[in-house]
Amino acid sequence: MFKSVLEMYYSTACQCAYPRFQQIIGIDMSGTRHSFKCFDTELLIDASKIYFDIEKSKFSDENINKKWICKICGSTYEYGWSDFSIHVERQKLKLTELKVVEIGKPALKPIPICLGLRGHSYPSQTEIIGVDFEEFEKYMMDK
Numbered sequence: 001m002f003k004s005v006l007e008m009y010y011s012t013a014c015q016c017a018y019p020r021f022q023q024i025i026g027i028d029m030s031g032t033r034h035s036f037k038c039f040d041t042e043l044l045i046d047a048s049k050i051y052f053d054i055e056k057s058k059f060s061d062e063n064i065n066k067k068w069i070c071k072i073c074g075s076t077y078e079y080g081w082s083d084f085s086i087h088v089e090r091q092k093l094k095l096t097e098l099k100v101v102e103i104g105k106p107a108l109k110p111i112p113i114c115l116g117l118r119g120h121s122y123p124s125q126t127e128i129i130g131v132d133f134e135e136f137e138k139y140m141m142d143k
Contacts, residue, residue: 001133002047005140009104012143014072015048016095018104020140023111025077027128028092036119037090038128040136043115045079045093054079068093073100105142112139 006015015021025048027041052068068077076097081090110129114136117128131139 001137001140002044005044005137006048006051008141008143010051010072013100013103014070014075015051016070016073016075016098017100017102019102019107020104020142021048022095023107024113024140025093026095027111027113028090028094036117036122038113038117039115040113041093042091045091048093052077067096070099075099103143108139112136 005021009015009018009021021044024038024040024044027038049068051071053071055067055069056065066079068079069075070077075095076099078092078094078096080092080094110125110127112129112131112135114131114133116130122128
């Protein structure tokens, strides 16, 4: 599904032009009192990697710090990976500079996810809520 979503984004612009892409890849528990990972975030980051040029950076205190640059529009992201425990490691891809006009539908809250969270403590359902596959796919592909 994520491959299809990214192909749809690239049929009109790039992933950077879609706020819902930015929302899902940006789910990050650092800076909160929670410790979890989001499987939707992990898979979307992994699937989108081919659309970026990646260079080492000196961003934050993450274990792996890289600057990801969109091959189409040049928008930049901070990539980080942290290992909080044997059960909770997570990736994040945080937008640092948007260089394209957003064309996708706005991101909504609570954030819908379908693959779920794993960890020791979780955000409230006012922040993130589980939905079925069809609803999540529609959310991601809704132009």
